[in-house]
Amino acid sequence: MRQMVPFGRGTSIFDEMDDVFRGFSDAIRPMTRRYVPVDMYEENNEVVVNIDAPGFDPSQIEIKTFSDRVNVRSNVEESSEGENDGRTWYMRRGNRTMNLSLTLPTEVDPESAQASFKNGVITVRLPKSRAVQGRVLELRQE
Numbered sequence: 017m018r019q020m021v022p023f024g025r026g027t028s029i030f031d032e033m034d035d036v037f038r039g040f041s042d043a044i045r046p047m048t049r050r051y052v053p054v055d056m057y058e059e060n061n062e063v064v065v066n067i068d069a070p071g072f073d074p075s076q077i078e079i080k081t082f083s084d085r086v087n088v089r090s091n092v093e094e095s096s097e098g099e100n101d102g103r104t105w106y107m108r109r110g111n112r113t114m115n116l117s118l119t120l121p122t123e124v125d126p127e128s129a130q131a132s133f134k135n136g137v138i139t140v141r142l143p144k145s146r147a148v149q150g151r152v153l154e155l156r157q158e
Contacts, residue, residue, distance in 0.1 A: 052114055056121070061149055063120055063142045070136035072114065077133070079140060081126035086140055088116040123148050 053068040065086060069077065072090050080087040092112045124142035131140045 052116060054116070054118065056118065058121075061144050063122065063124055063144065065118060065138075065140040065142070067114075067116065067138040067140075068136065069114060069133075069138050071112065072136070074133040077114075077138065079131050079138070081124070081129040081140070081142060083123050083126055083145065084120055086116075086118045086120065086129075086142070088114060088118075088138065088140075090114045 055064075055066040057064055067088060069090070072092055076092060077088065077090040090113065120142065123145045125145045126142070129140060129142045131138060133139075
């Protein structure tokens with residue numbers, strides 16, 4: 017069978033097509049890799065945010081709270097250096113980063129926010145601001 021050569025460049029049309037699709041998959045791979053599962057809900061005058069962060073060290077996670085958003089950042093550098101007593105058949109480690117900025121559905125009090133880390137899940141509890149919660153007035157009879 018005769019090989020197809022586009023424009024005399026010395027590569028086959030199939031190699032060119034492989035390069036086109038390889039470029040496409042390389043373009044969408046970062047988008048799929050950076051997906052971090054997040055739950056956000058309201059509970060008892062608080063906004064609760066749960067972020068899946070398995071494998072992250074809690075001491076390397078930075079959480080900043082604002083009245084309208086929460087920023088979560090971490091950078092974990094894993095290396096394969098160290099002592100190996102046996103054979104290593106496969107090792108795939110690299111840098112993992114998390115850089116989230118979550119817009120909150122309502123205004124919160126950032127000074128009263130609390131965060132915890134359990135079983136690879138970050139939980140941030142943000143009390144709603146007093147202005148959003150409102151105030152119940154006592155109705156007096158005159």
